[in-house]
Amino acid sequence: MSNKTHSRVVIIGSGPAGFTAAVYAARANLNPILFEGSQPGGQLTITTDVENYPGFPDGILGPEMMDKFRKQAQRFGTECIFKEVDKVDFSERPFKLEVEDTTYTADSVIIATGATARLLDLPNRDKYMGYGISACATCDGFFFKEQEVAVVGGGDSAMEEATFLTKFAKKVTVIHRRDELRASKIMQERAFKNSKIEFMWDSTVVDVDGEQKNGHPALTKVKIKNIKTGDETEKPFTGLFFAIGHDPNTKIFKGMLDMDENGYIITQPKSTKTNIPGVFASGDAQDHYYRQAVTAAGTGCMAAIDAERFLESQE
Numbered sequence: 001m002s003n004k005t006h007s008r009v010v011i012i013g014s015g016p017a018g019f020t021a022a023v024y025a026a027r028a029n030l031n032p033i034l035f036e037g038s039q040p041g042g043q044l045t046i047t048t049d050v051e052n053y054p055g056f057p058d059g060i061l062g063p064e065m066m067d068k069f070r071k072q073a074q075r076f077g078t079e080c081i082f083k084e085v086d087k088v089d090f091s092e093r094p095f096k097l098e099v100e101d102t103t104y105t106a107d108s109v110i111i112a113t114g115a116t117a118r119l120l121d122l123p124n125r126d127k128y129m130g131y132g133i134s135a136c137a138t139c140d141g142f143f144f145k146e147q148e149v150a151v152v153g154g155g156d157s158a159m160e161e162a163t164f165l166t167k168f169a170k171k172v173t174v175i176h177r178r179d180e181l182r183a184s185k186i187m188q189e190r191a192f193k194n195s196k197i198e199f200m201w202d203s204t205v206v207d208v209d210g211e212q213k214n215g216h217p218a219l220t221k222v223k224i225k226n227i228k229t230g231d232e233t234e235k236p237f238t239g240l241f242f243a244i245g246h247d248p249n250t251k252i253f254k255g256m257l258d259m260d261e262n263g264y265i266i267t268q269p270k271s272t273k274t275n276i277p278g279v280f281a282s283g284d285a286q287d288h289y290y291r292q293a294v295t296a297a298g299t300g301c302m303a304a305i306d307a308e309r310f311l312e313s314q315e
């Protein structure tokens, strides 16, 4: 690794958006530095098969795909640093980025920090995370063959995950805090029509419990409260999937960049420009709607082109 601390372009984030921005920026001879952050490879590293990324007709494992993205970015000279950016200062150029005890400077910055799945705050949650509790049905559904599982949430993700889980599980119960779904009509209808899906309305999960099995914890019970009556019940679910939305990883940019009420960075239409010239945003950090690897990669490409044109205009 070189010791350079100044770069024409710094990219923050290592999902499809970040690495695609890196491929384009590196091929434009901008010698980008890319900070991989706390989850190198991003959200795709916690999925199994990716079957909807064009170019992989037989599908590819998420972690393997991200290794390929990284290799392609490095091949053209991207310097990947496996560290997290703690703080940024965009008040003047060059921009400053604090990474542990080093200050990096950059003529332009591409944000590709992504989003993180929301989790319910339950007393026993962490004990069963990965041992019955998951935030990704597509990643973990396979492990719940012929079991009874629950999905929390009432949006499109919850309907999609519940429907997907019926491929494996014996029964899927959707636990929703209201008596009406937020999901689109077509997704609702698909779920209502599925005989394996049941609904528990006006309900929230208050805690989980389980037992030790083969040397590790295993979820066996989910405690649910009806928020209208206050009644609590215990259900014998062995899987609990959270589908209650995502939060963008944009905390370090608060107060500097324009964001919507949920913290997604606002970019100008048909561009990745933020309110600060020279700072560009791509991927899930600015997109709560599509949230796909291929759309994130697309905006990463746009950000690199926007950054290159910005740098040219400064010369």
Ligand code: NAP
Pocket (backbone or CB within 6 Å): 120, 152, 153, 154, 155, 156, 157, 158, 160, 177, 178, 181, 182, 204, 243, 244, 245, 246, 288, 289, 290, 291
């Ligand atoms: P979402 O639309 O924000 O829905 C989140 C759901 O979780 C809501 O029903 C919400 O309840 C519930 N929720 C939030 N916090 C909760 C808490 N603390 N306790 C209990 N329940 C909680 O999120 P999403 O379903 O992930 O969808 C995000 C975006 O992606 C949407 O625009 C969606 O249309 C899109 N999407 C599209 C597809 C598709 O078309 N194939 C698939 C997935 C996602 P309330 O309803 O009471 O607020």
